[in-house]
Amino acid sequence: MSDSIPNAAAAPSPSPSSAVPTPPPRRSWRAAFRVYREPASLRMAALGFTAGLPLLLVLGTLSFWLREAGIDRTTIGYLSWVGLAYAFKWVWAPLVDRMPIPLLTRALGRRRSWLLLAQCVVVAGLVGMALHDPRADLGPVVWCALAVAFGSATQDIALDAFRIESADADRQAALAATYQTGYRLAMIWAGAGALWIAARAETAGTAGYQPGAWSFAYCAMAASMAIGIATVLFSPEPAPRALPPARDAAEWLRGALVDPFADFIRRYRGQALLILALIATYRISDVVMGIMANPFYVDMGFTKDEVASVTKVYGVAMTLAGAFLGGALTMRVGVMRVLMLGAVLSSLSNLLFAWLGTRGHDVAGLIAVVSADNLAGGIASAAFIAYLSALTNIQYSATQYALFSSMMLLLPKWLAGFSGVYVDAHGYGAFFTMTAVLGLPVLVLVALAARARLREEKA
Helix, strand or coil: CCCCCCCCCCCCCCCCCCCCCCCCCCCCHHHHHHHHHCHHHHHHHHHHHHHHHHHHHCCHHHHHHHHHCCCCHHHHHHHHHHHHHHHCHHHHHHHHHHCCCCCHHHHHCHHHHHHHHHHHHHHHHHHHHHCCCCCCCHHHHHHHHHHHHHHHHHHHHHHHHHHHHHCCHHHHHHHHHHHHHHHHHHHHHHHHHHHHHHHHHCCCCCCCCCHHHHHHHHHHHHHHCHHHHHHHHHCCCCCCCCCCCCCCHHHHHHHHHHHHHHHHHHHHHHHHHHHHHHHHHCCHHHHHHHCCHHHHHHHCCCCHHHHHHHHHHHHHHHHHHHHHHHHHHHHHHCHHHHHHHHHHHHHHHHHHHHHHHCCCCCHHHHHHHHHHHHHHHHHHHHHHHHHHHHHCCHHHHHHHHHHHHHHHHHHHHHHHCCHHHHHHHHCHHHHHHHHHHHCHHHHHHHHHHHHHHHHHHHC
16 A cells, blocks of 8 residues: 555444443354355445555556656646545545435445445546557546546545445454455455556557557546445445434534544543654655656656566565554554554655666566565555554544545655655755655654653553
């Protein structure tokens, strides 16, 4: 996971006034694993696939396409700001949570209607990108990419609510696990799969950039959204959550936006600013570096097949290994220690890209660097999801998690927009070193947050 974090089941924050919850009955191993075969879990895997599909198609894969089309790195860096749609999804999250869509909501229900609308926007945007050549006319590609990002962010909001309301608390971990499995598979398909399709669609014997190959690949990605659309159409609408009626617009806005913020400030008081600063900067090294990774591969002479093969096999395997290792370590030694480990490894892995830049076209070096980077990212992501979930109050789980995950991307995505300018001025080696240095303040913030948590536990 490089740009974004899949929504995890939010855990309630402890409160002195809260009643102690009754633990769920202990299950046998067979019963515990049987939950993954239940319809709700299988539906969440399919919907997780359509949630993960658009992300790379407007970021990493798109940057590879643009660089191969001859678009300069400065422009590619600025175009990464399309991803800011994910950082501002909290703005319209209350509308998705509460507002019905005329006719569609009556037919499908509130959650499925928003999911279907968002998926249709993603499909339309991907087809629009496929129908335009960025070398000939970049503007329509940008607008269509923005539509994809907006539709994808809206789908994330609706899907989080759909997941929470689709099963009881005892099954939320299983739904989150199958969701993330589908999400990761989609990122393989949208990254390595799209490159593989584009390479297969090229005309043999024709050298250079072939826009038709990319058009075919993006049409195939749009068609892949049919998995999620069919799932929405054939899924039952979750039981609607009762919403207290608001007497006026001011009361509605207070309940939707003000109360979740106020609850967080009230619970964490003096630590709130420190926690928010950590959330806003924790993934800064990865996100700022990530937008220039694919242009770097193109400039180093790596082919689409080489990049697809390495990321599909080594990248995915190491990401999953890192996620499992990060989760296990979090349970063994605590989330704050693994947060620190993830921050250190993320910064160090960026220095490996600077080393790879001195090697030229070295496939073995690419395998080593991609493997190390994805292992570090998997560990950091697992710890960070656990950290964000622990911060969330179950009463405001959807809104607060949307706020946290949006804040995680805002500053890094904004800085990433200038990445092409920096590379053009100073080169790839200096750029990757700079992104590693960006991670140093994060280490200080993790240490301060860990110390604050320890003081609170002793109090």
